[in-house]
Amino acid sequence: MHVHTSEFDPHSKDPVTKPPLDPHLKALENEAIYIFREVAAEFEKPVMLYSIGKDSSVLLHLARKAFFPGRVPFPLLHIDTGWKFPEMIAFRDATAEKFDLDLIVHTNPRGAAEGIGPFSHGSAYHTDVMKTEALRQALDAGKYDAAFGGARRDEEASRAKERIYSFRTPDHKWDPRNQRPELWNIYNGMIRRGESVRAFPLSNWTEVDIWRYIQAENIELPPLYFAKKHRYVERDGMLMWAEDPRFEPLPGEQIQEGSLRFRTLGCWPLTGGIRSNATTLDEVIAELEIATVSERQGRAIDRDQAGSMEKKKREGYF
Amino acid sequence: MTQTATLAVASVAPHADTAPVIRDSRPLRLITCGSVDDGKSTLIGRLLWDTKAVKEDQAATLRRDSGQQNDLGLPDFALLLDGLQAEREQGITIDVAYRYFATDRRSFIVADTPGHEQYTRNMATGASTADLAILLVDARAGLLEQTRRHATIASLMGIKQFVLAVNKFDLVGYDKAVFDQISTEFKALALSLGVRQVTAIPMSALKGENVVYSGRSVIPWYEGPTLVETLELATLRSGQSTGFRLPVQRVSRPGESFRGYQGTVAGGAVKPGDSVAVLPSGQVANVKQIVTFDLVRNAAVSGDAITLVLDRQVDVARGDMIVSLDAQPQTGLAFDAQIVALQPDGIVPGKRYWLKAGSRRQRVQVEPVQQLDLKSGKWQAAEMLQMNAIGKVHLAFDETAIFDPYEQNRGTGAFILIDPDTNNTVAGGMITARRSELGGLNAHDGRVILSLPADLADELLATELLASRRDEVEARRLTTAAARQLLDDIDG
Numbered sequence: 001m002h003v004h005t006s007e008f009d010p011h012s013k014d015p016v017t018k019p020p021l022d023p024h025l026k027a028l029e030n031e032a033i034y035i036f037r038e039v040a041a042e043f044e045k046p047v048m049l050y051s052i053g054k055d056s057s058v059l060l061h062l063a064r065k066a067f068f069p070g071r072v073p074f075p076l077l078h079i080d081t082g083w084k085f086p087e088m089i090a091f092r093d094a095t096a097e098k099f100d101l102d103l104i105v106h107t108n109p110r111g112a113a114e115g116i117g118p119f120s121h122g123s124a125y126h127t128d129v130m131k132t133e134a135l136r137q138a139l140d141a142g143k144y145d146a147a148f149g150g151a152r153r154d155e156e157a158s159r160a161k162e163r164i165y166s167f168r169t170p171d172h173k174w175d176p177r178n179q180r181p182e183l184w185n186i187y188n189g190m191i192r193r194g195e196s197v198r199a200f201p202l203s204n205w206t207e208v209d210i211w212r213y214i215q216a217e218n219i220e221l222p223p224l225y226f227a228k229k230h231r232y233v234e235r236d237g238m239l240m241w242a243e244d245p246r247f248e249p250l251p252g253e254q255i256q257e258g259s260l261r262f263r264t265l266g267c268w269p270l271t272g273g274i275r276s277n278a279t280t281l282d283e284v285i286a287e288l289e290i291a292t293v294s295e296r297q298g299r300a301i302d303r304d305q306a307g308s309m310e311k312k313k314r315e316g317y318f
Numbered sequence: 319m320t321q322t323a324t325l326a327v328a329s330v331a332p333h334a335d336t337a338p339v340i341r342d343s344r345p346l347r348l349i350t351c352g353s354v355d356d357g358k359s360t361l362i363g364r365l366l367w368d369t370k371a372v373k374e375d376q377a378a379t380l381r382r383d384s385g386q387q388n389d390l391g392l393p394d395f396a397l398l399l400d401g402l403q404a405e406r407e408q409g410i411t412i413d414v415a416y417r418y419f420a421t422d423r424r425s426f427i428v429a430d431t432p433g434h435e436q437y438t439r440n441m442a443t444g445a446s447t448a449d450l451a452i453l454l455v456d457a458r459a460g461l462l463e464q465t466r467r468h469a470t471i472a473s474l475m476g477i478k479q480f481v482l483a484v485n486k487f488d489l490v491g492y493d494k495a496v497f498d499q500i501s502t503e504f505k506a507l508a509l510s511l512g513v514r515q516v517t518a519i520p521m522s523a524l525k526g527e528n529v530v531y532s533g534r535s536v537i538p539w540y541e542g543p544t545l546v547e548t549l550e551l552a553t554l555r556s557g558q559s560t561g562f563r564l565p566v567q568r569v570s571r572p573g574e575s576f577r578g579y580q581g582t583v584a585g586g587a588v589k590p591g592d593s594v595a596v597l598p599s600g601q602v603a604n605v606k607q608i609v610t611f612d613l614v615r616n617a618a619v620s621g622d623a624i625t626l627v628l629d630r631q632v633d634v635a636r637g638d639m640i641v642s643l644d645a646q647p648q649t650g651l652a653f654d655a656q657i658v659a660l661q662p663d664g665i666v667p668g669k670r671y672w673l674k675a676g677s678r679r680q681r682v683q684v685e686p687v688q689q690l691d692l693k694s695g696k697w698q699a700a701e702m703l704q705m706n707a708i709g710k711v712h713l714a715f716d717e718t719a720i721f722d723p724y725e726q727n728r729g730t731g732a733f734i735l736i737d738p739d740t741n742n743t744v745a746g747g748m749i750t751a752r753r754s755e756l757g758g759l760n761a762h763d764g765r766v767i768l769s770l771p772a773d774l775a776d777e778l779l780a781t782e783l784l785a786s787r788r789d790e791v792e793a794r795r796l797t798t799a800a801a802r803q804l805l806d807d808i809d810g
Binding site: 018023024026027029030033034037038040041064065066067068069070071153154157160161180181182183184185186188190191192203204206291 | 344345373414415416417418425427439440442443446447567568570571572576578580581582609610611612621622623625636660672674675676677728729732733734736741742743746
């Protein structure tokens with residue numbers, strides 16, 4: 001029999017030596033890699049939803065690990081609402097370049113033509129058109145049968161009910177009352193044409209896990225996560241970033257300047273900053289440990305109405 | 319970098335001695351089960367509340383949604399868990415929810431599973447990955463059929479640690495006799511299921527007695543641990559006692575000169591130089607390299623997601639399993655298993671389903687044999703398994719199946735059944751044994767199969783003649799008694 005000798009050394013380029021991950025993070029990492037590989041092997045056309053935030057950054061890092069020494073075998077899809085922080089867009093493009101990724105950016109052409117935005121149309125309608133509808137358009141256009149997302153079960157009550165493989169009908173509907181049983185780590189990837197699966201490799205991670213992993217693995221993040229002087233206004237209990245030309249103060253509103261950082265990143269009018277002086281990962285984590293409010297407290301769209309996230313998810317939102 | 323010792327999400331006060339604790343950094347996975355209205359959601363809500371896992375804004379939302387608050391001034395904890403609109407409308411838990419909380423000693427993942435019989439599939443879902451099961455009973459009602467069903471499913475799925483939470487204990491006047499009777503009855507049930515580790519705790523989830531904080535002031539005669547103390551001391555279940563197992567998920571070929579087999583080690587350990595077999599083909603090779611993103615490793619153990627490089631060109635595809643040469647799983651066309659039927663159509667005899675185990679998916683015909691009577695705890699003959707039934711079945715495959723008994727390896731002994739008509743997951747199953755196939759002796763793709771006592775097999779394989787033809791030989795190591803039995807079977 002021919003004995004094959006491999007010349008290819010996957011670590012020919014400067015191997016990085018780091019202290020080993022603690023067993024908890026290692027187990028989470030192993031689980032995520034397993035899910036990535038399983039989806040990539042079972043589906044014809046997977047795509048990874050990439051929203052530039054910390055969870056997306058961890059998700060991408062895990063994808064690179066799962067397929068190493070090969071490249072990530074599916075494209076990344078960013079739904080651009082047109083209201084993202086400019087720093088996020090710059091970070092996205094630099095990341096795609098650096099890691100040799102196929103990046104697809106989609107903005108809902110209808111919404112863009114009609115000038116739909118959070119100020120003129122309200123947060124709920126803006127999210128519905130520029131995120132949910134845009135996502136459905138992009139998934140349909142790409143004929144993707146599986147889409148990775150960075151959602152975690154600890155984020156929100158209806159997300160706590162998600163499967164790791166979340167089945168969606170051809171019109172992207174999620175039926176929380178009729179989900180496939182998911183036993184052990186055996187995932188059922190059988191679907192009919194048009195149907196799809198949303199896959200969540202970070203399901204069992206918590207916010208603290210994400211930050212500790214970012215620290216342990218030295219994962220680069222958009223600078224908005226770290227405190228810096230920003231101009232902002234206080235509106236409805238939220239610290240709204242006020243540096244975009246489209247921002248207009250309401251009567252009586254004062255533009256202030258101060259050290260802020262963002263705990264989650266979304267559209268800037270819907271994602272509030274927090275007062276913080278944490279400029280390093282260690283400081284961010286220290287701040288998080290004593291936080292008395294949840295991560296999504298600064299997110300307007302979760303609070304539009306009762307059961308808000310569940311309604312959005314039923315309609316195809318992540 | 320001094321914060322690692324204090325990285326708990328939330329901390330708990332009840333440990334008076336605040337000596338530095340060594341955290342077990344791997345979370346304990348647990349499920350809560352019991353009948354409807356036994357107070358499961360309230361219990362988990364209480365756990366989250368008292369371990370400070372509920373943040374201020376979530377608490378405010380909760381207080382707003384709770385409306386009329388109870389006389390303790392606490393919000394309705396169930397609303398923390400029942401996140402779906404339909405659940406809130408009906409006041410019941412429909413689907414399994416996963417929650418995360420931590421103490422100074424440990425972190426936990428709790429699967430809150432529904433009590434309603436209609437949603438047993440979600441209870442089974444939660445049980446499949448749990449290390450420990452909390453079975454709730456209402457102190458006024460005692461053990462119910464659902465308690466028996468849930469305890470049975472939990473034990474079938476390999477859970478060896480039970481906590482019996484005798485809840486609503488305040489409503490029976492903290493009566494010791496009630497507790498003694500229920501816990502004695504439950505321990506007998508657990509023992510009949512083969513579960514020896516049972517901790518029974520009288521508690522009131524609503525009032526928080528013996529959940530996170532001690533209930534000694536109202537239950538002075540109870541000297542055992544609180545629920546959280548029990549959970550902190552519980553052990554993670556060790557799922558496997560087999561040789562090296564790597565179900566191949568993907569073949570990685572980034573360039574002409576690299577071919578790696580990607581998967582997660584499902585048992586045992588591996589290091590470069592080890593001899594391995596590829597199943598079902600039986601080809602033999604040696605491990606050349608274990609590649610991960612960070613480094614080329616000296617070894618990999620169960621749970622590690624790796625890429626394995628072999629020292630020679632062999633034919634390996636997704637669904638194959640790379641295993642230790644000297645401790646192989648069972649292969650064959652027929653197996654016995656226990657299953658839980660999860661969908662309204664039940665399990666139809668003779669119907670061909672898809673079976674997925676690890677990364678291997680193949681056709682199987684399922685023949686129900688027996689069903690467990692939950693009232694009597696006895697197995698009875700059955701031709702068909704209805705939804706929620708627990709049954710023993712024969713599995714017949716078209717192509718070689720590869721398994722370990724579930725008792726020995728959860729990763730390579732479990733499977734799901736998928737209905738090819740609906741694509742729905744209709745059952746979860748556990749391999750109990752391989753069925754002997756007399757026809758298999760000469761029907762194995764032309765290869766020679768030797769069934770021999772282990773020492774003799776090793777001696778034979780060490781001879782020069784066989785060493786050069788290892789690819790063609792499948793050795794089954796048997797005890798002398800088993801080899802004798804096999805000979806008798808063949809003669810008979």
